[in-house]
Amino acid sequence: MARLTVLCGGLGGSRFADALVRAAGADAVTVVGNVGDDLEVHGLHVSPDLDTVLYTLAGLLDEERGWGVRDETYNARETAGRLGAETWFTLGDRDLGLHLVRTELLRAGVPLSAVFARLAERLGVGIRLLPASDEPVRTMLTTPDGELDFQTWFVRRRHADDVLAVRYEGAAEARPAPGALEAIAEADVCFLAPSNPFVSIGPILAVPGVADAVAERAGPVVAVSPLVAGKALRGPLARMLETLGHDSSALGVARLYEGLASAFVLDPADTGLAPAVEALGLEAVVTPVVIVDPAVRGEVGRAILDATVRA
Amino acid sequence: MARLTVLCGGLGGSRFADALVRAAGADAVTVVGNVGDDLEVHGLHVSPDLDTVLYTLAGLLDEERGWGVRDETYNARETAGRLGAETWFTLGDRDLGLHLVRTELLRAGVPLSAVFARLAERLGVGIRLLPASDEPVRTMLTTPDGELDFQTWFVRRRHADDVLAVRYEGAAEARPAPGALEAIAEADVCFLAPSNPFVSIGPILAVPGVADAVAERAGPVVAVSPLVAGKALRGPLARMLETLGHDSSALGVARLYEGLASAFVLDPADTGLAPAVEALGLEAVVTPVVIVDPAVRGEVGRAILDATVRA
Numbered sequence: 001m002a003r004l005t006v007l008c009g010g011l012g013g014s015r016f017a018d019a020l021v022r023a024a025g026a027d028a029v030t031v032v033g034n035v036g037d038d039l040e041v042h043g044l045h046v047s048p049d050l051d052t053v054l055y056t057l058a059g060l061l062d063e064e065r066g067w068g069v070r071d072e073t074y075n076a077r078e079t080a081g082r083l084g085a086e087t088w089f090t091l092g093d094r095d096l097g098l099h100l101v102r103t104e105l106l107r108a109g110v111p112l113s114a115v116f117a118r119l120a121e122r123l124g125v126g127i128r129l130l131p132a133s134d135e136p137v138r139t140m141l142t143t144p145d146g147e148l149d150f151q152t153w154f155v156r157r158r159h160a161d162d163v164l165a166v167r168y169e170g171a172a173e174a175r176p177a178p179g180a181l182e183a184i185a186e187a188d189v190c191f192l193a194p195s196n197p198f199v200s201i202g203p204i205l206a207v208p209g210v211a212d213a214v215a216e217r218a219g220p221v222v223a224v225s226p227l228v229a230g231k232a233l234r235g236p237l238a239r240m241l242e243t244l245g246h247d248s249s250a251l252g253v254a255r256l257y258e259g260l261a262s263a264f265v266l267d268p269a270d271t272g273l274a275p276a277v278e279a280l281g282l283e284a285v286v287t288p289v290v291i292v293d294p295a296v297r298g299e300v301g302r303a304i305l306d307a308t309v310r311a
Numbered sequence: 312m313a314r315l316t317v318l319c320g321g322l323g324g325s326r327f328a329d330a331l332v333r334a335a336g337a338d339a340v341t342v343v344g345n346v347g348d349d350l351e352v353h354g355l356h357v358s359p360d361l362d363t364v365l366y367t368l369a370g371l372l373d374e375e376r377g378w379g380v381r382d383e384t385y386n387a388r389e390t391a392g393r394l395g396a397e398t399w400f401t402l403g404d405r406d407l408g409l410h411l412v413r414t415e416l417l418r419a420g421v422p423l424s425a426v427f428a429r430l431a432e433r434l435g436v437g438i439r440l441l442p443a444s445d446e447p448v449r450t451m452l453t454t455p456d457g458e459l460d461f462q463t464w465f466v467r468r469r470h471a472d473d474v475l476a477v478r479y480e481g482a483a484e485a486r487p488a489p490g491a492l493e494a495i496a497e498a499d500v501c502f503l504a505p506s507n508p509f510v511s512i513g514p515i516l517a518v519p520g521v522a523d524a525v526a527e528r529a530g531p532v533v534a535v536s537p538l539v540a541g542k543a544l545r546g547p548l549a550r551m552l553e554t555l556g557h558d559s560s561a562l563g564v565a566r567l568y569e570g571l572a573s574a575f576v577l578d579p580a581d582t583g584l585a586p587a588v589e590a591l592g593l594e595a596v597v598t599p600v601v602i603v604d605p606a607v608r609g610e611v612g613r614a615i616l617d618a619t620v621r622a
Contacts, residue, residue, distance in 0.1 A: 042411035043418055073384050079408025083433045085415070093404035093537055097390025100353035104396070122394045 002309060005030045005183045007132075007182040007214070008193035009200020010037075010049035011066045011234055012226055014056035015291045016193040016301075019298060021057060023301030027127030030183040032210075034195070034202025035112070035131045036139035036168060037150040041089050042080060045106055049200065050131055051098065058123040060094075063294065066234060069094040088156045093271065101134075103149070105291075113177040130183065132204040133174040139203050140167050145310055150199055159236040162243040166198045171206035174211045176213075184213040192223035194289055196237045198244065215260055222308045223261040224289055225250040229269040251276050258282070265289055265304055313620060316341045316494045318443075318525070319504035320511020321348075321360035322377045323413030325367035326602045327504040330440065332368060337437025341494040343521075345506070346423070346442045347450035347479060347514025351457055352400050353391060354382055355410040355414055356417055359462070360511065361427060361442055362409065369434040371405075374605065377545060380405040399467045424488040441494065443515040444485040450514050451478050460508055472548040473554040477509045482517035487524075495524040500619055505526040505537035505600055507548045508553065508567045516571075533619045534572040535600055536561040536591075540580040562587050569593070575617055577601055 002024055006017050008031055011308045020029050031171040033050040040046070048067070055061040055069060062070045072092035091099065098119065103114045111134040120129045139150040143161035153159060184190055190202055192214075205211040214221055229249045232238050238248045246252040251273045254264045263283040266273055267290065274284035285307045315333055317328050319342055344361040351357070355396050359378070366372040366380060373381045383403035392398040402410065409430065416426045421446040431440045454472035464470060494502055503512055503525075503576040516522040525532055538561045543549050549559045557563040562584045565575045574594040577584060578601065585595035596618045602608045 075404035097387035269341035
């Protein structure tokens with residue numbers, strides 16, 4: 001059995017992890033997930049990216065909306081709002097149950113990685129789900145209006161502010177979660193999921209030891225493009241590339257992974273970029289990367305595996 | 312305007328407070344409420360008795376069931392249970408919103424009394440709602456199976472265990488909430504609501520200074536019988552009186568308030584007990600005390616006020 005490790009963010013990453021699970025089985029897959037956009041809501045610890053991975057693989061995600069749980073209600077939020085609490089970060093009632101359980105475990109001293117192991121087991125999610133770190137790493141974005149934490153920028157202000165710089169608060173003091181470096185070193189293929197390189201993959205690589213573990217791998221490191229024909233399948237990546245001074249295309253993303261990845265997966269819509277990607281020293285693999293529809297994920301995953309296990 | 316202060320527990324007490332509000336207006340009423348059955352659920356601070364008062368007066372109580380909020384859902388609980396959390400103490404989703412807001416305020420250092428003031432204001436509840444203490448007081452019940460905290464005995468074990476003794480953990484070190492002693496001293500009438508004397512009124516009186524403030528009042532102290540014809544309108548009081556060695560009747564309750572109350576309100580069904588109540592040195596006031604139906608509460612409250620403001 002191939003051992004596949006995926007550095008991944010939220011929606012795009014979770015869909016890619018799902019594609020690998022459908023192609024290779026849950027036992028093959030380890031996710032090292034982003035905690036840079038974790039936050040406290042009503043005193044509860046919320047891990048939006050890793051929760052999206054968990055919900056996607058448990059079959060609970062609201063796929064239409066791309067976040068939260070299916071068949072959700074919002075009654076706790078309604079009460080909290082009536083009582084004067086801020087409710088710009090929406091938590092549904094079903095989702096709240098998970099945050100309550102997690103926060104209680106964290107307060108009792110259980111590390112975040114152990115909490116996720118328990119949640120994954122209870123939800124019947126067979127992959128190994130590791131946060132990049134058990135310690136806080138917070139993605140902070142410099143905008144013309146000052147520095148904002150990720151969720152304030154993304155949710156509260158609807159990513160309307162130009163992003164001029166990104167930093168990962170706490171990253172320098174954080175340690176990789178137990179097993180994360182080994183999972184990266186020992187995998188047959190290490191993937192950088194089709195997630196935002198600045199706010200999803202970046203905070204993972206910023207944890208000391210992680211980028212080195214990826215760069216020093218003997219086997220392939222395969223980055224999958226989060227852009228198709230210059231557009232993000234979702235989210236503000238295209239514009240963020242521009243305001244940060246990069247090419248707003250798959251090539252712009254490939255450049256960010258120069259020296260780190262050995263191969264770059266491009267959608268057939270971007271075939272024209274393959275020579276430029278090869279010129280960076282990355283093998284260009286052209287195969288579909290669009291995995292919005294759960295029904296196509298297995299096939300897309302198999303094609304990517306077929307093309308990259310030999311990469 | 313008469314100033315009315317009520318020492319009260321959960322359902323019975325909340326209905327009595329509602330009766331006084333309907334009879335005399337919200338501005339007239341101060342509740343000093345029981346915190347002896349407060350608990351933590353999923354790390355959240357829950358105050359079942361005071362919350363019942365709050366919900367009753369806000370018109371939000373599920374009156375059929377006698378606890379929790381109307382039109383409630385239980386989706387957070389379902390998730391929490393699926394993730395392995397204990398769920399014997401049911402929290403609905405709407406209710407959870409309140410516990411989240413309260414717990415966050417408490418963790419930020421806001422005292423419980425100030426939290427309740429804020430909640431009451433937000434919910435448009437015009438009475439003054441004071442916990443007996445901002446500090447923890449926990450009602451502990453000795454049973455043949457050992458000592459149990461109140462909610463374990465009442466909810467988890469469905470009050471099946473005989474109660475052989477009662478104590479109020481933390482009471483000796485607790486201080487009355489700001490304003491509670493003054494509200495008791497300065498009221499025109501101080502009521503002991505038709506609540507359980509052991510697990511509702513007892514933990515309030517156990518806070519140092521409260522029983523003295525009640526006993527030393529110049530004006531009337533009016534206890535309202537929680538039993539009618541030997542039966543509690545709700546809850547395990549009748550059996551608890553028996554196992555604790557008391558008369559299982561309104562007279563048994565009146566004896567517990569000897570030396571503390573100046574008058575005792577008996578339902579007409581218990582007219583026969585009036586001479587025995589008078590023999591204790593309490594004025595016996597015979598007037599209906601059944602206030603289950605919200606529609607009768609105003610009338611019952613007015614009759615009790617008419618009979619006792621002159622008591």
